[in-house]
Amino acid sequence: MTTTIAAFDRIGEENAFAVLARATALANEGRNIINLGIGQPDFQTPPHIVEAAIKALRDGHHGYTPATGILPLREAVAVDLHRRLNVEVSPDDVLIVPGGKVTMFMAILMFGEPGMEIMYPDPGFPIYRSMIEFTGATPVPIPIREENGFAFSAAETLSLIAPKTRLIIINSPANPTGGVTPASEIDALVDGLAAHPDVAIMSDEIYGQMTFDGLEHRSLLTYPSIRDRLILLDGWSKTYAMTGWRMGYSVWPADLYDKARKLAVNSYSCVNAAAQFAGLAALTGPQECIDEMMQAFAARRTIVVDGLNALPGMSCVNPEGAFYAFPNIKATGWQAKPLASALLEEAGVAVIGGPDFGILGEGYLRLSYANSAENIERALERMADFLTAHPEVAAGD
Ligand code: PLP
Secondary structure, eight states: OOOOOHHHHHOOOOHHHHHHHHHHHHHHTTOOOEEOOSOSOSSOOOHHHHHHHHHHHHTTOOSOOOTTOOHHHHHHHHHHHHHHHOOOOOGGGEEEESSHHHHHHHHHHHHOOTTOEEEEEESOOHHHHHHHHHHTOEEEEEEOOGGGTTOOOHHHHHHTOOTTEEEEEEESSOTTTOOOOOHHHHHHHHHHHTTOTTOEEEEEOTTTTOBSTTOOOOOGGGOGGGGGGEEEEEESTTTTTOGGGOOEEEEOOHHHHHHHHHHHHHHTSSOOHHHHHHHHHHHHSOOHHHHHHHHHHHHHHHHHHHHHHTSTTOBOOOOOBTTEEOOBOGGGTOOHHHHHHHIIIIIOEEOEEGGGGOGGGTTBEEEEOOSOHHHHHHHHHHHHHHHHHOHHHHTTO
C-alpha cells in the first residue's frame, strides 16, 4: 500500500525508546552499557501494590470497568489531591487513564486543529509537539532557559498568547531539565491568564511529588480562577515506580470531562482492572515508599551534578525536581546528538541528546539518574575518559 496520510508525516516519537532499543541491542552483543537514557525509576513497584493487583485477579476482577475508572479509585484520587494540595476535587471530575501520556493525547486532540495554536515547553516532553503537529495545529514553543534555572517565565509565556491560542501546556517539575518553576512565577502566570479566558491549560504534574530539599510543589489545581479550564495530568508511573502498569489520571473541567470519556470509550474502553486495584493500594497504603525513593534520588543527584561539573567542557545546574540532569555541553565543542551517540557506541553510556526535547535543547544532554550510585559513578568515569580521549573535538575542531 502506498497511501500517504499527511498527519503521519508530522507525528513524532520519543527518542528515549530508540536509545533504549539500541542500548539493549548493544548489551545483547555482550557490551557493558550503563543506561542513563530512559526516564523511569529503577526501583520495583512496592510489594503491597503488587499484591493488591494479584488479589484483584484472584478475586475475579477480570472484566471491563467503567470507562472512567472504578469509583473507589476515583474517590481515592480526590482524597489524595485533598491531602497533598488541599483542594476539593469531585471524583466525577477524575478520569483514570492508561498512563500519563493519554491525558496529553486527549487534551491535544480536543484542542488541536489547523489554524489554531498550542503552546508547549521547549525543551520539553517530545510528545507534546508531536501530538500538536499530528492534529495540524501550530506548535508554539515556550522557551525554557538555563539562566532561569530551567523554570518557565510567566511574562514570556503570557507574551506568546495570540488570538488563535487554544491550549497552553505547562510542566513543572519538568522533563528533561528537572527544573521547578517557583510559586511566584506560577502566581504571575495565573494572574495574567485572567485576560485570556478562552485559553485552556494542561498542567503536566507527573513529577509533582518529586522535588528536592523540601521544595513545595505548586499545583495549578490550587487556583480556583482557572479550574473551569484546567486539565491536570498526573499518574502513578513515576511516583510509585509503576511505568509498566500504565496507570495515569486526569482532572477535567466538567464540560470537557464527557469529551474525554468518549475518547476513552472510542479507544481503550477502560484501564486494566487489576492495575486499577494496584493504583488504589498505592494511594491508600503507606506513602513512605515515595520518601525512600526520593532520598535515593537526592543522593544520586549530588553524585551526578558534581560529577558532570567536573567533566571537561560541561556544566550542570542543580535540578530541583524529577530525576534528570541537563548538563550544558557547549564548551565541549560537540553537538548534543553526535555526542550522545558517541557516548553510547564508544563509551557504553546511554544518554539522550537535548535536541530530542526541542530546538532549544541543542547544547545539552539529558541524563536520567534512575540508576545505582555505582553505575552513575562508573558512567561519569567513562564520560571523563571519552572526553579526554577526544581533545580535538573538545577544542572545538
Ligand atoms: N509527562 C512527562 C513530563 C513525562 O516525562 C512522562 C514520561 O516520561 C509522561 C508525561 C508520561 O508518563 P506515562 O509513562 O505515565 O505515560
